Amino acid sequence: MKDIHDIEITINGERRAVTVESRRTLADVLRHDLGLTGTHLGCEHGVCGACTVLVDGLPARSCLMFGVQADGREVETVEGLGTPENLNTLQQAFMTEHGLQCGFCTPGFLMLLTALLRENPNPSDDEIRDVVASNICRCTGYAGILRAARLAADSDAIAT
Amino acid sequence: MKPSAFEYHRVRSVDEAVSLLTRLGGDAKLLAGGQSLVGMMNFRLARPSALIDISLVDALNYITSNEEGLRIGALTSHRAVERLDDPVASERFSVLPRSAHWIGHYAIRSVGTFGGSIAHADPAAEWCMLALLLDAEVVAVGPQGERVVPIGDFFTGFLQTDLAEDEMLTEVRIRTAWPHAALHEFSRRHGDFAIVAAAAAVQMSGDHCTDARIVIGGVDSTVIRVADAESVLTGATINAEAIGEAAAAAARAVDPPEDLNGSAAYRRHLTEVLVRRALDEAIAHGE
Numbered sequence: 468m469k470d471i472h473d474i475e476i477t478i479n480g481e482r483r484a485v486t487v488e489s490r491r492t493l494a495d496v497l498r499h500d501l502g503l504t505g506t507h508l509g510c511e512h513g514v515c516g517a518c519t520v521l522v523d524g525l526p527a528r529s530c531l532m533f534g535v536q537a538d539g540r541e542v543e544t545v546e547g548l549g550t551p552e553n554l555n556t557l558q559q560a561f562m563t564e565h566g567l568q569c570g571f572c573t574p575g576f577l578m579l580l581t582a583l584l585r586e587n588p589n590p591s592d593d594e595i596r597d598v599v600a601s602n603i604c605r606c607t608g609y610a611g612i613l614r615a616a617r618l619a620a621d622s623d624a625i626a627t
Numbered sequence: 628m629k630p631s632a633f634e635y636h637r638v639r640s641v642d643e644a645v646s647l648l649t650r651l652g653g654d655a656k657l658l659a660g661g662q663s664l665v666g667m668m669n670f671r672l673a674r675p676s677a678l679i680d681i682s683l684v685d686a687l688n689y690i691t692s693n694e695e696g697l698r699i700g701a702l703t704s705h706r707a708v709e710r711l712d713d714p715v716a717s718e719r720f721s722v723l724p725r726s727a728h729w730i731g732h733y734a735i736r737s738v739g740t741f742g743g744s745i746a747h748a749d750p751a752a753e754w755c756m757l758a759l760l761l762d763a764e765v766v767a768v769g770p771q772g773e774r775v776v777p778i779g780d781f782f783t784g785f786l787q788t789d790l791a792e793d794e795m796l797t798e799v800r801i802r803t804a805w806p807h808a809a810l811h812e813f814s815r816r817h818g819d820f821a822i823v824a825a826a827a828a829v830q831m832s833g834d835h836c837t838d839a840r841i842v843i844g845g846v847d848s849t850v851i852r853v854a855d856a857e858s859v860l861t862g863a864t865i866n867a868e869a870i871g872e873a874a875a876a877a878a879r880a881v882d883p884p885e886d887l888n889g890s891a892a893y894r895r896h897l898t899e900v901l902v903r904r905a906l907d908e909a910i911a912h913g914e
Contacts, residue, residue: 470634489635489678493667512666513628519734525706526734531665535635536658536680542773600817601732 474538479547487534505545516602519575528583532587545574557619566615568606583597630668635676651677653792659743681736692716696802701742705730719804726810732818746796748788751821751845760826760842761801769794782849809908811901821845822888827900827909836860846883874902
């Protein structure tokens, strides 16, 4: 017997109603039920951080949370940042500083750093390095990501 | 990498959680931050028939301190402990916020909970080690009401605790202040579980040690206290020689397992090095 729930999630400011099986992770609800494929899934057990989103403003791995748990809560995904025509400050900084190569891990890094810069708009290089260690990137060697985070912090206009 | 099916229940109070635990039986699990449980479910290492989501029981999200000590509500996030700014608590129990950075990463610490970590009882978990180090007490609530379990009786085996199937951990209490305390660990990648971790706490009178605790993680089925190392320190004048002797005694006392991460001899070596580091920091801190 499937355990089915009707839930409502506020995603990037918009209320979305969806019917989910309880075992469906938030990541799969976002991607498959809501078509928000910007959230990527790497390891599906909380190690790689590719699926990082914000839940009630805090960074969370959407593979370690069930969609049904987000009922009545606010979720922010990479789709809520800038648009391709109008990147936000952090996204622009990733482009300027070559903070990505293949781009698979990028949405997770963007959401992780969005959370950091909201909590602490002026982090030290060490604090950025510590937070960036949360997520796995297999292309860049991280140097570009660290520079991008520094540039975004220094431009003191983190889009929210 | 998808969990098997389960029934989902969201509760808003401890009473609701306990009555559901009682009704649903032993295959039901409490879901707090889920940072260990959901990963295990994705691997199907855990297949609970039902999850009782307690993450929104706001009444269990607190840290309070007074003359009786520190109380941490079960649903307090790791991050909240890391950012503890109560001046009394952060002086007397500063080892808690100082050690939080060893736990996972920023996103994990934002969601994972203090009580969840204690109830999960991983033998390398930082909060389990510090609870044992600081003589904590665990408050458990079941259908018969509340009971208080000394931490020495709480961890009963690998991921096993003294909690009954229908009981829920609601609070951890620490009565005695240990300003001289520290935790050190080693893992291959920061944020991974420690291969070995060591925590040390000493009560000092001048350079004389009046009481000591040494706890090791990652070398047994639970976090463990090492009486042989503690007895070297208690009553002794603390200097580099005493610290070295205590570290060597800890390394002799542990009986670590071997696995892909290291041999037993390597873990014993790490035990000695990490006990020394933890003691050095513990003694230097609060001077």
